[in-house]
Amino acid sequence: MPMIEDELDRRSVLYSLLMPVMSQFLPGLDEGKGMYFLFVKSEARTPGGLIARPVLTSYYKSRHFLSQPFDPYNVLTSPNEAILCLDSYQSMYAQLLCGLIHRAEVVRVGAVFASGFIRAIRFLEKHWPRLCRDIRSGELDAEITDRAVREGVVRVLRPDPELARLIEVEFGRGSLQGIIPRLWPNTKYVDVIVTGAMAQYIPTLDFYSGGLPLTCTMYGSSECYFGLNLNPMCKPTEVSYTFIPTFAYFEFLPIHCGGNGRTAFDHRELVDLVDVKLGQEYELVVTTYAGK
Secondary structure: OOOOOOHHHHHHHHHHHHHHHHOOOOOOOOOOEEEEEEEOOOOOEEEOOOEOOHHHHHOOHHHHHHOOOOOOOOOOOOOHHHHOOOOOHHHHHHHHHHHHHHHHHHEEEEEEEHHHHHHHHHHHHHHHHHHHHHHHHOOOOOOOOHHHHHHHHHHOOOOHHHHHHHHHHHHHHHOOOOHHHHOOOOEEEEEEOOOOOHHHHHHHHHHOOOOEEEEEOEOOOOOOOOEOOOOOEEEEEEEEEOOOOOOEEEEEOOEEEOOOOOOEEOOOHOOOOHHHHOOOOOEEEEEEOOOO
């Protein structure tokens, strides 16, 4: 679907609202860093010459992400060079290494989806000896060959035998239960999407996080974003979102349940936001600013 510049502006507006909401519940989020595992995907060209790529890749490569003004609430441990690396192994390795280096400053951790965050923890479980070796020596593993990634990591990598020993002790315990607060002791919450299909990962997240709050801060799709969670500290099963009607043109299709348990729709019943009725369930119909 078409992506226009204004759409990135709107997404940036939503991102700018997340931390003001979170800071109402958790103080001190401006005094540390966020360890978020963010990745880009490969892109292609359409027959007409336009770039085709995932929507998050468009955002991470945009000026809205790369050239955003300094915000103490939005300082990440991952260097942009690691986020923009197409090699998933090198990107993950570099982001985890930098996250461990900044462990004392990390106040929140996360990824876009719960599955992605769990993949990062399992990567750490497999590769922690190599990461410890880099931290102890202050030299980046030779398998990280991407020049930009190496430059991004070298800016923060210094020999730290004490940190390497601490990581070895934690993994030497055998169990990874509570590994997140054990390695990142100042973490206040885990920020991932845990609704819908991601709900299946909640028990695993609870195991790794040692019971840290699982926050689901916003709701969106490839087409556009819809709203944000004004009570992010609620239980994952109680998540609801406050609608922001200016992100697209939204219509609502009433859902009717038949006697056989099947749902039925009639496009002739589409209503605008002002005509939505309390207690009625609707399927959301979106028309983006690009006309799709």
